[in-house]
Amino acid sequence: MHGSGKTRSRAGETRRRRRVPLLIGMICAALALIVTTPHVAAAGHDPRVGSASMGSTVLEHEGGNRVYRHPTVTPLATVEGVDVSGHQGNVAWSTLWNSGVRFAYVKATEGTTYKNPYFAQQYNGSYNVGMIRGAYHFALPNVSSGATQAGFFASNGGGWSRDGKTLPGVLDIEYNPYGATCYGLSQSAMVSWIRDFVNTYYARTGRWAVIYTTTNWWTTCTGNYGGFAANNPLWIARYASSPGTLPAGWGYYTFWQYTSTGPTVGDHDLFNGAYDRLQALAGG
Structure with missing residues (x-):
């Protein structure tokens, strides 16, 4: 045993x-x-979503000045501005104001899930020092319809008020930072997506959205469609001494992002007009 x-x-x-x-x-x-698995399964989207910002794809695809250089422009009646996102965190708005910056655009949303966690400090902080401010949405046309994203944007910081200090919202439509350049859409489908967005934004706010893009991306992904120029102001991105050739339909730009390496925060911009014209744009 x-x-x-x-x-x-x-x-x-x-x-x-x-x-x-x-x-x-x-x-x-x-x-x-x-x-x-939970990042993708729970969120239902690429876990990198939210990391993009206005112009974050431009240098990679189009190059340009990698050292800050303020352009010499004609006419000289221009207003200096900046655009910021969650990458900048809490922004030193008084420093920017003292350097001559008079307007700011703040990233509010991306796709249908991301909201900038620093939005309140950036949006309200720029306003509190005296700047005219606005919000922008980074578009992901492969995620949902233009109407869905316009609604998400308008409900999460992208609205407009007739206070004389709030600019119309911006549709940031540029190279896909997460995949195919044109988000898998044909040129006609992209035009339809953009139309869906701007029409819905107008219905929600009473303002036509500004369209931020580059001429190269616009030509590649919309076939250089010229039908938005009648209503939607153009914000052109080009890191050079001039904005260059504009997309079809637009005879002039309203904003120009001329660098991603400016002082205090990287992205600096010019409004194409005198300060009272910027006030008029804000006032509707």
Whole structure:
């Protein structure tokens, strides 16, 4: 009996030793699932969404000045501004005001899920130092319809009020930072998506959205469609000494993002007109 007990003991020990690697393997597999899957499964979108900002794709695709250089422009009646996103965190607005910056655009949303966690400090902070401010939406046309994203934007910081200090919202439509340049849409589908967005934004706010883009992207992804110029002001991005050729339909630009390496915050912009014209744009 003693011999058979030892045999059973050794057999049990052998089974336990076999189970240990198996249990370890199962635990590792479970941990891997916990770490890698919930971001995509829970959010239902690319976990990188939210990392893009106005002009974040321009240097990569089109190049331009990589060292800050203030352009010499004609006419000289221009107003200096900046655009910011969550990347800048809490912004030193008084420093920018003292340097001559008089307007600011703040990223509010991206796609249908992302809201800038620093939006309140940036949007209200720029206003509190005296700047005219506005909000922008980074478009992801492959995620949902233009109407859905315009509604999300208008409900989360992208609205407009007739206070004389709030600019109309901006549709930031540029190279896809997460995949195919044109988000998998044909040129006609892209035009329809943009139309859906701007029409919905107008219905929600009573203002036509400003369209931010580059001439190269616009030509590639919309076929250089010229039908938005009648209603939607143009914000052109080009990091050079001039804004260059504009997309079809627009005879002039309203805003120009001329650098991503400016002082205090990277993205600096010019309004194409005197300060009272910027006030008029804000006033509707």
